[in-house]
Amino acid sequence: QQQHQQQRFPGAGGLPNPAAGGGAGAGAGAVGGSGGAATPVHKSYAAVMSDLEPDHVSPSTYPRTHRGKLSHKERMTMSPLQKLVHHRRIPFKLFLHLCILGLATAYTLTRNTVFDGWMNDSANTFRQLLGDSSKEGYVVLFSQDDVRSHVQTALGNYFNFTNTSLSDIQVRDQVDVGCSWSAGSFDDVVTVHNFTNFTSGSWFENKTLFKSIRFISINYDFLNVLELPDNSAVYHWHGRAHYDSESGTGQTIFTISFTNEVLRHAHQGLIALNACTIVACVVHLLLTLKALYKSYIVYAFAKEALEGAPRGSEMTWADLVFSDKLAFFNLWHVTSMLGDMLLIIGACLAFRRQLGNWVYNLGTVNEDNALHMLGLFCEWLSFLKYLEWKSSLYALVLTLKASLPRVLTFIITVAPIYMAYALVGVACFSQHSDMFGDIFKASQTLFALLCGDSILLVFQTLQYNCSLGKKILAQLYLYTFCVTAITTINNVFIFIIESGYDVAKRAMYGDENEPDLLIDHVRLAEILSAAQSRLPGCEFEETDDEGHPLISPLDRDSVFTRSDTSDAGRAAGASAGASGGGGGGVGGGRDRSGGRSPEAANVQAQTLRELRQLRAEVQGLRMQLQSQQQQQ
Numbered sequence: 001q002q003q004h005q006q007q008r009f010p011g012a013g014g015l016p017n018p019a020a021g022g023g024a025g026a027g028a029g030a031v032g033g034s035g036g037a038a039t040p041v042h043k044s045y046a047a048v049m050s051d052l053e054p055d056h057v058s059p060s061t062y063p064r065t066h067r068g069k070l071s072h073k074e075r076m077t078m079s080p081l082q083k084l085v086h087h088r089r090i091p092f093k094l095f096l097h098l099c100i101l102g103l104a105t106a107y108t109l110t111r112n113t114v115f116d117g118w119m120n121d122s123a124n125t126f127r128q129l130l131g132d133s134s135k136e137g138y139v140v141l142f143s144q145d146d147v148r149s150h151v152q153t154a155l156g157n158y159f160n161f162t163n164t165s166l167s168d169i170q171v172r173d174q175v176d177v178g179c180s181w182s183a184g185s186f187d188d189v190v191t192v193h194n195f196t197n198f199t200s201g202s203w204f205e206n207k208t209l210f211k212s213i214r215f216i217s218i219n220y221d222f223l224n225v226l227e228l229p230d231n232s233a234v235y236h237w238h239g240r241a242h243y244d245s246e247s248g249t250g251q252t253i254f255t256i257s258f259t260n261e262v263l264r265h266a267h268q269g270l271i272a273l274n275a276c277t278i279v280a281c282v283v284h285l286l287l288t289l290k291a292l293y294k295s296y297i298v299y300a301f302a303k304e305a306l307e308g309a310p311r312g313s314e315m316t317w318a319d320l321v322f323s324d325k326l327a328f329f330n331l332w333h334v335t336s337m338l339g340d341m342l343l344i345i346g347a348c349l350a351f352r353r354q355l356g357n358w359v360y361n362l363g364t365v366n367e368d369n370a371l372h373m374l375g376l377f378c379e380w381l382s383f384l385k386y387l388e389w390k391s392s393l394y395a396l397v398l399t400l401k402a403s404l405p406r407v408l409t410f411i412i413t414v415a416p417i418y419m420a421y422a423l424v425g426v427a428c429f430s431q432h433s434d435m436f437g438d439i440f441k442a443s444q445t446l447f448a449l450l451c452g453d454s455i456l457l458v459f460q461t462l463q464y465n466c467s468l469g470k471k472i473l474a475q476l477y478l479y480t481f482c483v484t485a486i487t488t489i490n491n492v493f494i495f496i497i498e499s500g501y502d503v504a505k506r507a508m509y510g511d512e513n514e515p516d517l518l519i520d521h522v523r524l525a526e527i528l529s530a531a532q533s534r535l536p537g538c539e540f541e542e543t544d545d546e547g548h549p550l551i552s553p554l555d556r557d558s559v560f561t562r563s564d565t566s567d568a569g570r571a572a573g574a575s576a577g578a579s580g581g582g583g584g585g586v587g588g589g590r591d592r593s594g595g596r597s598p599e600a601a602n603v604q605a606q607t608l609r610e611l612r613q614l615r616a617e618v619q620g621l622r623m624q625l626q627s628q629q630q631q632q
Contacts, residue, residue, distance in 0.1 A: 072298040073528040073619075076328070077521045079389035093291065094386060096284040097336070101383065103280060104343055104376045107273040114267065119235075122224055123258050126239055129161060130154045130220065132256050141252040144210050147243060150254060151216070154241065155195040158220055170223040177219075181212040190218075216243040235260050274347040281347075285340040288333050298528070299328040305531035315530040324527065327520040332385030339378030346371030391508040391519060398507055398519070403500025410496060414489055421481050422446055428473060432465040449478070450485040509631070529623060533616040 070078070070087060080091030131154045132139055141147050155175070162171050174191040177198070190198045222237035241256045306317035349368035387393040425442040429435075435445040435458060448454045462474035507519055 071532075072301050073525060073532060075294060076298055076528060077525045080386065082389075093284060093287050096280055096287065097379070097383060097386075099280045100277065100284060100340070100343070100379055101376075103273055103277045104372065104379060107270060107277065108372070108376065110267075110269055110273065114270075119260065122235075122237070126220075126222060126237065126258065127256060129157045130239065130241060130256055131157075131254065137255065139254040141243070141254060142250065144207060147210075147216075147252050151218070151243070152196070154218070155190065155198075159192040159195065161222075168225045172221045175218055175220055178217045180214045181209070182214070183212065214244075214246045217241065271351070274350050278344055278347045281340040281344045285337055285344075288337050288340070292329065292333055295329050295333075299325070301535070302328070302527055302531040305534040306527075309530075309534055313530075315527070320527065324523060327523050327527075330385060330520065332382045335378050336382035336385075339375045339382060342371045342375030342378065346375055388519065388521065394519075395501070395504055395508065398504035399497065399501045401500075402503040402507075403497050406496045406500070407493070410492060417484065418443075418446065421477075424477065428470065428477070429462060429466070432470065433461050435461060446481065446485075449482060450489065452486060455482065525623060529616075529619055532619065 070083070070089070074083075074087070078086070080094045083089040084091055127133075131150050139150075141150055158171055158175065159173070161169060174189050177188045177190050179186055179188070188198070218241040220237075220239035220241065222235075222239070224235045224237060238259045239256055240258075241254065244253045244255070245251075247253070303317055306315060306320070309316045346368045349371065352368075384394070384397055388397075391398070422439060422442045425436040425446065426439055430437050430442075434441065436442045445454075445458060449458060459475075459478055462478070463471055466474050
């Protein structure tokens with residue numbers, strides 16, 4: 001291990017050497033004099049700090065060094081920018097995360113600009129053409145003549161649309177019609193030549209037969225071509241019109257739905273964005289998995305160090321609660337990994353639609369769009385992890401973290417009251433207003449009242465549509481709910497959130513207790529400081545071939561002891577340094593065979609223990625200095 005260190009850190013002759021042989025003249029002179037053990041003379045604490053801190057140390061606690069291994073504490077408590085400034089470590093995950101956000105967002109906006117708007121406009125054109133001009137998505141027909149006229153107008157517009165359309169839209173010369181009534185069902189084919197005879201047939205004229213009809217369905221087909229300079233697409237539209245008379249209320253409800261089969265869809269920009277998104281997400285996913293593995297290594301180190309702490313120590317593993325242990329594994333990494341996987345699967349499915357046939361159900365969320373949407377949501381949400389290092393930017397998350405448990409508890413308390421009012425509204429007013437037509441509509445109406453919306457509209461609706469007795473009940477019902485909801489429930493919610501924000505402010509601006517409860521990297525700094533004080537030589541991940549931790553550069557560069565040796569000892573050390581030999585010239589303290597005297601071994605062991613103790617004290621002072629700077 002010492003030979004390995006000598007190769008990696010040449011010129012570190014003053015490092016205390018527990019191995020046999022090895023070492024330069026300075027080390028030999030420090031070990032012992034001629035004929036006796038050396039007596040260590042300790043530097044003052046100011047001198048120790050001067051040795052530890054180079055001249056160019058910045059006020060940010062972490063010195064700027066060459067690129068090297070990070071200690072466990074630095075890995076878990078330094079931001080990506082701090083690692084870049086002080087350790088020359090490029091934040092690849094941050095750059096890849098920004099690339100993924102840019103690519104996925106550009107894909108969504110491009111697709112919406114080029115295709116989604118065009119498809120929605122085409123569908124609205126077809127709906128107007130086939131008789132659905134309402135904003136609600138359905139049309140109510142009240143008589144037999146209304147149904148017959150509606151069907152005849154829709155068929156006429158469909159068969160003439162190729163000639164009247166302003167776009168390149170083609171239609172078939174026949175449609176499939178299905179009809180179901182109480183005695184059975186039948187299917188028919190209506191063409192451009194006989195559709196007028198179809199609507200004047202006996203089952204449209206016979207009132208008794210028409211009353212027995214349950215529903216009529218008509219299938220329409222359109223072929224629509226989109227040609228633009230940088231993309232092209234061929235869409236096969238399938239429209240299904242449905243006339244439903246099963247309610248038994250004397251009404252026929254007309255609805256129409258569309259599906260879209262993409263026969264050809266080529267857009268070079270979307271294909272390139274999808275390919276780049278897949279590559280970036282795969283690399284980012286691997287780096288995030290590596291970060292979680294490193295977190296597990298730090299977790300194991302802290303557990304090993306603190307489990308061995310004696311009773312009465314300042315911190316032991318048993319003192320840590322579940323949230324402290326969970327802080328080692330950043331849950332934002334899990335959210336980021338989920339977003340990466342969803343975007344990869346969604347992009348692969350999008351290739352299928354872009355390069356081949358794909359059925360697109362208009363009005364529903366398709367698989368590729370749903371996965372892309374959820375993945376993009378997770379990626380933007382997980383970007384909050386980079387704001388954790390600037391507490392003022394992390395105020396929203398800290399506030400929710402402090403207040404969410406109490407908010408959930410209060411919601412459980414309010415739920416029975418809310419449900420009671422909703423059920424009373426359905427039982428008493430469902431026949432008088434559609435606002436309370438069912439439990440879902442009643443819940444929506446009450447939530448609007450809770451938020452202070454549509455209060456006057458609800459009052460007036462129940463006032464005009466209810467009888468005298470119901471009017472009094474409606475006024476009592478609405479007044480009591482508004483007083484309970486607006487003056488009590490809303491204000492309690494506000495107070496809970498405000499108290500959570502006060503806790504977050506104390507965490508951000510200087511309370512000594514709150515940061516350990518809210519900010520993970522601050523809490524981890526305290527835990528890892530205690531762990532490193534227990535195992536001060538193991539906080540770096542560098543190991544030798546046998547898996548033993550190497551002494552850190554801080555131990556190598558700091559010399560804490562001097563030896564007052566005899567002239568003979570200094571002469572022997574100088575001779576050993578001049579010859580470059582290992583253990584053969586250590587004055588009086590070592591023999592030619594490379595062994596050490598017991599006195600020299602005890603001195604070195606004591607020196608190394610004091611070195612580790614001083615390093616732990618210096619780390620504690622660094623943390624105090626950082627805390628004071630943050631408060632200022």
